[in-house]
Amino acid sequence: MIKANKIKKKYPEFELDLDLEIKDDTITAILGTNGAGKTTFFKSVLGLIHIDEGSISIDGVPVDSLSPRDKENIGVVFPDSIVNAYLPIKDVRQILKASYTRFDAAMFDELVDRFHLPKQSKIKSFSTGEKAKFKLICALTHDANLLILDEPTSGLDVIVREELLDMLRVFMEKPGRSIVISSHISSDLEHLCDEFYILHEGKIVLHETMDALDQYAILKIKDGQALDDAYALRKTKTPYGWAVLTNQKQYYIDNFPQIVVEPASMDDVFTMVVQGETI
């Protein structure tokens, strides 16, 4: 489990300020627009940057005290990370074998073959999708129990994206594992994650389970139509009046039959929470 306890990281024009827990046996999505602070959060979790306040631990161990053995339990994908892009796959395989005590060479070879990755070329010449697949293969083949994946699906076509998400589903079949994965496209992770956080300007603006998302809806309110705003979270102006986000769909269905209530997708929730007006 990752516990980020009241952490703050200040840059001249940005501040990350959050408190969250990433549970075991769970896929947790961190959603946020460009610049929301996703990478800053991940770097803090991995101890790659120094936080100004608060503390972060993984399975109870403060991140600055993680042993090399503890770090083997973490598989990481960062947008710009590749062991060495000037090497071909077989050389990276050697580095992984030397670095990780539980590196599974057979699994590595099987995945490289399955995804038809180029075997002779240097990784820097791989296509975006090939690089993404290769980075995930590296993260998956040293028997980690926690994956920290920063935008692993960014820039991928829908087929490659689904292939990667399937690899993550297979990873989760072993009990005790967890994944924390970020994206700036909320619909990417809608059918993958168990819970999600929406990060905006360095702060968590929403934390929900996917089950709870079922009660989110968009209320379509015509100009002049009255609204009981007891469970109204955000609103945006529309050509017909207002679109209003609620997390109590049934309350409005039961009590206000004259209001149009449409199920909210993760995209709807994300857009409304980030761009909508507070009520």
Ligand SMILES: Nc1ncnc2c1ncn2[C@@H]1O[C@H](COP(=O)(O)OP(=O)(O)OP(=O)(O)O)[C@@H](O)[C@H]1O
């Ligand atoms: N080393 C740094 N010095 C100053 N500002 C920084 C530094 N690193 C990040 N920032 C700022 O922190 C903010 C958050 O950046 P971060 O990379 O965490 O966002 P992100 O959510 O990962 O965005 P994206 O989706 O675009 O990758 C940005 O405004 C960025 O300019």
